Amino acid sequence: MMTTLTLKDVSRWFGNVVAVNDVTMSIGPGITGLLGPNGAGKSTVINMLGGFLPPSTGSVELDGAAVWKNPDVYRAIGLVPEREAVYDFLTGWEFVLLNAELHGLPDPGEATRRALATVEMEYAQQRKVGDYSKGMKQRVKMASALVHDPAVLLLDEPFNGMDPRQRLHLMELLRRMGADGRTVLFSSHILEEVEQLASQIEVIVAGRHAASGDYREIRRLMTDRPHQYTISSSDDRALAAALIADGCTASVSLDSKEQVLRLEASQFLNFAELLPRVSRDAGIRLYQVTPADESLESVFSYLVQA
Amino acid sequence: MNNTIIRLTARAMLGGRRLYLLLGLALLFLALATLLRLFAEFGTSDATEFIQAVSLGALLPLFGLIVGTGAIAPEIDDGSVVYLLAKPVSRHTIVRSKLVVAVITTVTFAAVPTFLASVIMVGGSSGIALGFGAGALVAGAVYSAVFLLLAIATRQAVIFGLVYALLWESVVGGFVPGAQVLSVQQWALSVTESIASPGAVSANVSLGAALVLIVAVFAAATWYAGERLRVLTLAGEE
Incomplete structure (x- = not known):
């Protein structure tokens, strides 16, 4: 059969x-x-x-x-x-x-x-x-x-x-x-x-x-696609600098109007470990970390582009 | 034909309120005929006019519509027809099986009452009752086939059917001589005329033409309904 x-x-x-x-x-x-x-x-x-x-x-x-x-x-x-x-x-x-x-x-x-x-x-x-x-x-x-x-x-x-x-x-x-x-x-x-x-x-x-x-x-x-996050912390500017220095992010931008940091991580799993470590080392407190593109549709549309 | 489909269709057709509607209309017609016979001064020509108008003019197109569409339209609407279609059964067989049920139902609830009403009003001897019974039978068969086709071809079968029955058959068919050749009612009347005593009823279509048209339309509608069912698409709900 x-x-x-x-x-x-x-x-x-x-x-x-x-x-x-x-x-x-x-x-x-x-x-x-x-x-x-x-x-x-x-x-x-x-x-x-x-x-x-x-x-x-x-x-x-x-x-x-x-x-x-x-x-x-x-x-x-x-x-x-x-x-x-x-x-x-x-x-x-x-x-x-x-x-x-x-x-x-x-x-x-x-x-x-x-x-x-x-x-x-x-x-x-x-x-x-x-x-x-x-x-x-x-x-x-x-x-x-x-x-x-x-x-x-x-x-x-x-x-x-x-x-x-x-x-x-x-x-x-x-x-x-x-x-x-x-x-x-x-x-x-x-x-x-x-x-x-x-x-x-x-x-x-x-x-x-x-x-x-x-x-x-x-x-x-x-999971290997770039992940986007919106982050607010005690010092967004310093966090941005520390993350760029570490090199695990594809892009970082400061949104001064909404007082948040927008960034794109190149690798999901590494970034999940990196962010808490970097912020702790720099003495910065994270208030909020929100994935910006976790909807199924955005995951799928990434696949279409790949 | 497929016995399983015939049984299923008969249960669906007569299981619900439709049965009461058909039965109610048929009994109403018979009651009306009885009352007129008992209390009105009706001559034979008045009686034949009444039967022609009520039975061939209204009852049969209406029953054909209810029964012809009822044999398949609800299944297409709710999608359950997929259980019939996803089978190694020819779609023409499905149509023919459903049509058998529709024709038998129309004959039982419209043609037989037409015959009985005619007997009540004019008696059984002059052939008028038999003529109307036969006329109603062929009209019922043609209407069933046409409306079954319509139900497969369009989701708006009932609206088209009503427009046809009301506008074409009663208005156009009644007054425009050319259109009468294409009126199921006139074909049925022609059959009635050939059986009833001479002069009792008169049709505007010759018997030969009527019989050819009856057979041709019945066969063509049945065949085309099968063709349409072969290409019926069930679009997704996305």
């Missing part, structure tokens, strides 16, 4: 807005995390991989077969959409059975039983899906995607709205799927989530494929 999804030179635009810009990637067996801030184009990529959106240019293929307008690919794909809506009037059992029957499985009842057991939802299978909590819905959606034992699993923001316990449970489940040799792709805007789970990470920022690699590589890219 070796299955590979490939995007080749894929762009997708909606009117004048470019959602995905010339992305080429290949997603093989194991767990891949699609990481990026909200609105970066993750869902657009997943929709194209799931056959619900044609690329404007380029090709999206599953083992060499085009995904768009090719319902046969769904024999190999299990899809967990981000939207919560399912057929609320069905019970959990009926909903998963519906999916099993639509796949034309030889024994849909047995497949349904197995899928519900995998996500540990047997206890609620006779209740209406409409009465499920968000986490329960996510699990029954997962069961519906697993019912035909697919080689590929596509999940759009599967951890959204889950409590920590449900999150752990789903992670454990996805790990098992990955270990089985399935191709699992999930999207998330939270680095820690992706890091804990994915052996391979693809970073998407503003529609572009910003980085690709294992989590160590991505983590290094994210």
